Amino acid sequence: MSRPAKAHWAWLGGALVAAALLVLPFLFKNYRVFQFNLVLVYAVAILGLNILTGFNGQFSLGHGAFYAFGAYTAAILMSLYALPYWATLPAAFAVCFVIGLLIGFPALRLAGHFLALATFALALAVPQLLKYKAIEHYTGGVQGIVLSKPEPPFEFSLFGQPLSADRWLYFFCLFVTALMFLLAWNLLRGRVGRALVAIRDHPIAATAMGINLPLYKTLAFGTSAGFTGLAGALGAIVVAFVSPDSFTVTLSIFLLVGVVVGGVASIPGAIFGGIFIQYVPNIADALSKSAPAALYGVLLIALMYLLPTGVMGGLRRVWARMRARAPG
Amino acid sequence: MKIEFLIPSLACALALASSAPALAQKKYDAGANDKEIVIGAIHPYSGPASAYGAIGKAIGAYLDKVNAEGGINGRKIRYIALDDGYNPAKTVEQARKLVEQDEVLLVFNPLGTAANTAIQKYMNDKKVPHLFLSSGATKWGDPKNFPWTMGWQPNYQSEAKIYAQHILETKPNAKIAVLYQNDDYGKDYLKGFEDGLGDKAKALIVSKVSYEVTDPTIDSQILTLKATGADVFFNITTPKFAAQAIKKMAEAGWKPTHYLNNVSTSVGAVLTPAGLDNSKDILTAQYIKDPTDPQFQKGKEWDDYVAWFKKYNVGANLNDGFNVYGYTVAQGLVQVLKAAGDNLTHANVMKQAASLDMTLPMLLPGVNVKTAADDYFPIERQQLARFDGKTWVLFGKVYGP
Numbered sequence: 103m104s105r106p107a108k109a110h111w112a113w114l115g116g117a118l119v120a121a122a123l124l125v126l127p128f129l130f131k132n133y134r135v136f137q138f139n140l141v142l143v144y145a146v147a148i149l150g151l152n153i154l155t156g157f158n159g160q161f162s163l164g165h166g167a168f169y170a171f172g173a174y175t176a177a178i179l180m181s182l183y184a185l186p187y188w189a190t191l192p193a194a195f196a197v198c199f200v201i202g203l204l205i206g207f208p209a210l211r212l213a214g215h216f217l218a219l220a221t222f223a224l225a226l227a228v229p230q231l232l233k234y235k236a237i238e239h240y241t242g243g244v245q246g247i248v249l250s251k252p253e254p255p256f257e258f259s260l261f262g263q264p265l266s267a268d269r270w271l272y273f274f275c276l277f278v279t280a281l282m283f284l285l286a287w288n289l290l291r292g293r294v295g296r297a298l299v300a301i302r303d304h305p306i307a308a309t310a311m312g313i314n315l316p317l318y319k320t321l322a323f324g325t326s327a328g329f330t331g332l333a334g335a336l337g338a339i340v341v342a343f344v345s346p347d348s349f350t351v352t353l354s355i356f357l358l359v360g361v362v363v364g365g366v367a368s369i370p371g372a373i374f375g376g377i378f379i380q381y382v383p384n385i386a387d388a389l390s391k392s393a394p395a396a397l398y399g400v401l402l403i404a405l406m407y408l409l410p411t412g413v414m415g416g417l418r419r420v421w422a423r424m425r426a427r428a429p430g
Numbered sequence: 431m432k433i434e435f436l437i438p439s440l441a442c443a444l445a446l447a448s449s450a451p452a453l454a455q456k457k458y459d460a461g462a463n464d465k466e467i468v469i470g471a472i473h474p475y476s477g478p479a480s481a482y483g484a485i486g487k488a489i490g491a492y493l494d495k496v497n498a499e500g501g502i503n504g505r506k507i508r509y510i511a512l513d514d515g516y517n518p519a520k521t522v523e524q525a526r527k528l529v530e531q532d533e534v535l536l537v538f539n540p541l542g543t544a545a546n547t548a549i550q551k552y553m554n555d556k557k558v559p560h561l562f563l564s565s566g567a568t569k570w571g572d573p574k575n576f577p578w579t580m581g582w583q584p585n586y587q588s589e590a591k592i593y594a595q596h597i598l599e600t601k602p603n604a605k606i607a608v609l610y611q612n613d614d615y616g617k618d619y620l621k622g623f624e625d626g627l628g629d630k631a632k633a634l635i636v637s638k639v640s641y642e643v644t645d646p647t648i649d650s651q652i653l654t655l656k657a658t659g660a661d662v663f664f665n666i667t668t669p670k671f672a673a674q675a676i677k678k679m680a681e682a683g684w685k686p687t688h689y690l691n692n693v694s695t696s697v698g699a700v701l702t703p704a705g706l707d708n709s710k711d712i713l714t715a716q717y718i719k720d721p722t723d724p725q726f727q728k729g730k731e732w733d734d735y736v737a738w739f740k741k742y743n744v745g746a747n748l749n750d751g752f753n754v755y756g757y758t759v760a761q762g763l764v765q766v767l768k769a770a771g772d773n774l775t776h777a778n779v780m781k782q783a784a785s786l787d788m789t790l791p792m793l794l795p796g797v798n799v800k801t802a803a804d805d806y807f808p809i810e811r812q813q814l815a816r817f818d819g820k821t822w823v824l825f826g827k828v829y830g831p
Contacts (some may be wrong), residue, residue, distance in 0.1 A: 133530035136523065233643060235612050244613045245547055246518065341519045343548040348519040352477065383520075387475065387513040391487060392745075394513050395476040 123276060127269040128260040135268040136340065137380060142275040143337040145376030146282050148360040149369065150329025155358070156367035157290055158322040159302030161214065164221030166354030167228040168198045168327040170344075172334025174232065177247040177344040178240050187252045187339045191278065191332050198331025199324045206323025210316050225354040232346040246345025249338065271340055278336060282329060287369055289325070298322055299367075330357070363405060365412030374413035378405075455772060461535030462774035467502065467767060469493070470510045470528030472540040473564075477515035482541050484746060485564060486511050488756025489539065489763075491743040502767045510534065516541075518548035525549040529558050536561050536779050539582070539759055543567045543614070546579075554578045559779045561766070562759050562808065566693075568618050571806035573784070578776075580783055580806045582759055584717050584830075586615065586691075587622025588810045590664075592715050592829040593689045594626025596814060597634070597662055601687065605636045607660035609651055609675065611667055612640040619666040619691055636660050641671065649678050656684040663687070669694045676704035676712070688712045692812075701817065710819045715812040715829070718758060719792045722749050723821060731791035758792045762799060762808065783808075796828035 127135045151165045175197045176190035185193075205224065209217050232241050241247070254270035263269075289295060297318050300308040309315050338344050360375030386397040409416035461468040473486030493509045501507060510532050514520040521540060528534045529552075536559035540546050543565045553560035554576050562582035563570050566589075570581030597604050608623065610616035620638070624631040637658040639651045648671050655663065656679075663686040665675055672694035679688070690712050694700045701709040719726040726732060735757065739748060746753055767774075769782040786801045786808060793799075797811045811830030815822040 131530055133526045136526055140523070230643065233613065235642060244544060244615070246544060248547065248551055337519070341522050341548075342552075343518060343522060345518050345544045345548065347542075347544045348517055348548075350478070350517070352515070352517070383476075383513075383515070391475050391483070391490075391511060391513070395480075398476075 124273075125260070127272045128263045132266050132268040135266075135272050139268065139272050139275045139340045140337070141373075141376040141380045142272075142279045143333050143340055143376070144357075144360060144379050145372045146279055146336065147330045147333035147357055148364060148375040148379075149282060149286055149372040150326045150331075150333060151357050152361050152364075152367065152369070152372055153286065153290070153298075153329060154322055154326035155361055157295065157302065158298045158319065158326075160209070160319065160323065161218040162221040162326070162354075163218050163351075163358065164223070164225035164354050165326075165330045165357045166349050166351065167221075167224045168202065168330040169334035169337065169353060169357070170228050170232065170346075170349035171201055172198050172331030173338035173344045173349065174241060174247075174334075175331070176335035176338045177249055180249055180339075181247050182240065188274070190339070191335050194335035195328040195332040198334075199328035201331075202324035202327025203320055205327070206320040207316075209323060210319055222351070222354070225351045229346040229350055232349075242345075244346060246343060246348070249342040249344075251342050252339065275336060275340065278332075282332065283369060283372075286329070290369065294318075359402065363402075363412055365414030368412065368414035371412055371414035378413075457773045457775050457778070459535065459775040459777075460533040462505070464505070466506045466508050467774060468508045468510065468532060468534045469536060469538050469763070470512065470525075470532060470534035471538045472512050472514050472521055472524045472528070472545070474516040474541060475511075475513040477517065479516040479542070482516075482564070482752065483513075484750055484752040485539070485541065485756040485759075487746065488743055488753040489760040491746075492738065492757050492760035492764075494742045495738055496764055502764060503771060507767075514540075514545060516545070518542075518544045521545040522548050522552065525552060529553075529556050534558070535774060535776070538562060538763060539564050541565070546570070550576055550579050558776055559783070561779070561783055562762055564755075564759075566618075567614065568622070573804060573806045578780060580780070580801070580808070582762065582808050583755075584692075584715075584809050584812055585622075585807060586618040587625065588807065588830065589692055589715050589812060590619045590622030590666075591626035592812050592814070593664060593713075594623050595829055596713075596826075597687075597689075598627065598630070601662060604634055604662040604687075605658070605660045606634050606662045606664060607655040607658055607686065608635060608638045608664045609648065609655060609667060610638070610640050611671070612642055615668075615693075616640065616666050623664060641667075643668070645671075647678075648674055652678040652684070653682060656682050661686045663689065665690045665694075667691070667694060669696065669700045673700045673704040676701070676708050680705060680708035690714045692716065695822065697821065706819050709817050712817045714815055714817075714822065716815050716822065716824065717794055717797045717809055717812045718751070718754055719794060720822065721751060721754055735792060754792050758790050761790050762786070794824070794828070797830075800831075 147169055151162060154160050154162055172194035175194040179185040179190045179193055180187060209220060212220050233244050251267045253267055254265045258265040297313045300313060301315060301318055305315060356379045360379045363378045364371030364375030382401055383398060386394040386401065390397050471486055471489060473483055474480055475483040490509050490511055493507045496502065497506050510528060512524040514524050525537055528537050537553060539562050541564035546563050546565050557578055560579040562580060566583055566586050568585040568587040570579055608620065610620050627634055637655055637660060639654055641648045641651055652675055665672060665688060667675055672690060692714055695714045743753060765788060766779060766782045770778050784801045784803050786799050789798050794813050797809065799808045801808050811828050813824050813828045814826050815824045
């Protein structure tokens with residue numbers, strides 16, 4: 103009796119959330135919608151990094167590089183080859199998946215902090231590589247590439263607010279984000295996910311159980327890079343501009359911050375990570391012009407102190423406490 | 431009876447109502463009203479280029495002074511300063527916040543070439559002034575394609591033209607060697623230099639060599655240039671490479687007349703590491719007063735500057751030239767807003783910005799701010815300076831249009 107009732111409530115809650123998400127962009131100005139889009143983009147990028155770091159235990163300080171590769175793939179395909187924006191996403195995934203495999207394979211020999219350093223080097227190198235003369239024709243050099251925002255394919259309005267380019271992109275981003283989260287969820291809750299976690303927790307035991315360590319680790323790297331690269335492509339479409347200075351090493355660090363803040367090895371946590379890296383710098387900037395970075399640090403430390411296992415960890419704790427208190 | 435009486439009086443009232451605004455002739459776009467003018471600015475207060483944040487703070491401090499003295503035409507200025515951390519993607523977000531959320535009258539002095547490239551199309555689509563940018567690229571003076579974007583400081587091409595003119599005047603038969611960074615910045619300078627030399631460019635320039643930002647050193651380039659036997663050297667390099675070039679030239683014993691682009695003239699960051707003796711007699715062009723130069727530390731202009739600094743720009747470093755820059759560009763903005771009067775529309779802001787002809791206290795004597803509908807380059811004049819082993823010493827006439 104109680105089981106179907108519970109499922110009933112879950113469905114209702116899910117439907118309410120979905121409805122809220124669909125109506126949301128029409129309640130805010132375009133600029134706010136643009137920020138929501140960035141949150142979704144960062145959430146996908148963080149999800150990608152979380153597959154590698156959270157689930158598989160490989161540290162990467164260089165995922166900003168994959169984000170950049172994805173962004174440039176989209177920008178070049180759109181500006182030079184006139185590909186429609188939606189078609190650039192699978193391309194960005196594929197390109198970054200392959201680059202991820204190529205980097206992930208030698209990275210097998212690097213454990214823990216050595217891998218972190220190697221990927222960090224990648225993040226440092228990418229902005230400079232993007233300025234390289236021989237590929238300037240494609241990358242636009244220091245100036246980067248200015249893109250046009252995709253126009254909504256049909257006219258529509260709700261609450262007197264038209265479906266603007268930003269609102270259309272919101273639905274596009276929401277669809278892509280939902281798809282990527284579903285993909286990640288399907289991938290990680292089954293055999294593959296268990297194998298990844300087993301490798302993270304005890305590689306020797308995992309090998310003994312017959313898990314092909316090099317294969318899984320390399321595939322995890324490739325998939326993770328693919329997710330983050332796709333997010334980069336989505337980000338390029340949303341911002342409508344790419345340049346080497348958009349993808350400095352700070353981006354890689356912020357993505358890692360997003361993973362930790364949202365909750366390591368938590369799929370929905372990526373959303374909270376995205377919210378954090380999008381909004382907290384703005385809050386710090388609004389509070390102080392003299393030391394926004396220091397303030398950001400203070401906020402980060404405060405959050406880690408209050409929620410040592412990330413936002414999702416905190417939510418889970420609250421949930422567990424509520425269930426313990428509830429009768430029955 | 432009643433109705434007949436009403437109609438003429440209504441008409442009268444309507445006529446009065448419609449004539450009232452016509453008399454005052456006040457016109458506003460988003461970002462201005464009877465009480466205030468909203469200005470948005472974007473600077474890097476965090477991130478790798480946060481030293482430039484001083485500019486944004488100095489602008490705010492100058493506008494505080496203007497407000498304390500009664501504002502502009504009776505209106506207070508509300509200055510919204512945002513941080514982009516020198517990340518162009520963030521600049522886009524902040525520009526959109528200023529235009530769509532805060533509804534500013536104009537976006538002022540965003541810093542960096544990439545940052546401004548990222549928002550130029552957006553600002554022009556929105557038809558909101560993108561005014562007095564902190565970047566030396568020449569592309570900001572393109573009123574035909576981007577009528578809502580206007581630069582501020584001398585652009586790279588006009589600076590290079592000054593060196594060309596000086597060479598033509600002093601050494602008409604020079605053999606010129608050029609070293610340039612292989613990107614838009616370097617090519618911008620090179621184009622201005624070749625344009626400045628005109629027909630003679632082909633004959634006079636004996637060698638052009640480039641380097642990449644990623645190169646570890648430029649020693650080999652210097653040796654190549656030396657081997658050409660050039661007696662004039664135009665050095666288009668960023669600080670690290672400028673220091674390397676000066677040092678290597680001294681080691682190799684190459685002593686041409688040396689023109690160094692304004693980008694790399696910091697005594698502390700370039701000339702000291704390169705060796706002050708090695709840097710002697712290098713030439714460059716300047717347009718703004720150096721707050722550490724004793725010759726400018728006197729007179730009413732300096733006193734006003736220091737008085738403002740002590741009262742409003744508390745906590746900043748008086749030796750930091752970025753404050754002079756912020757102070758001066760803010761004065762340019764105030765002039766534009768004053769001239770706009772009660773017609774505070776986006777279009778009129780650009781119109782007034784494109785009809786400036788003035789001097790400002792902390793620009794070098796003889797350097798002016800002059801624009802026209804087809805001239806979106808506010809500051810173009812510069813004066814040459816020679817390094818005497820300790821500081822830059824200005825000499826000769828003021829060059830430029």
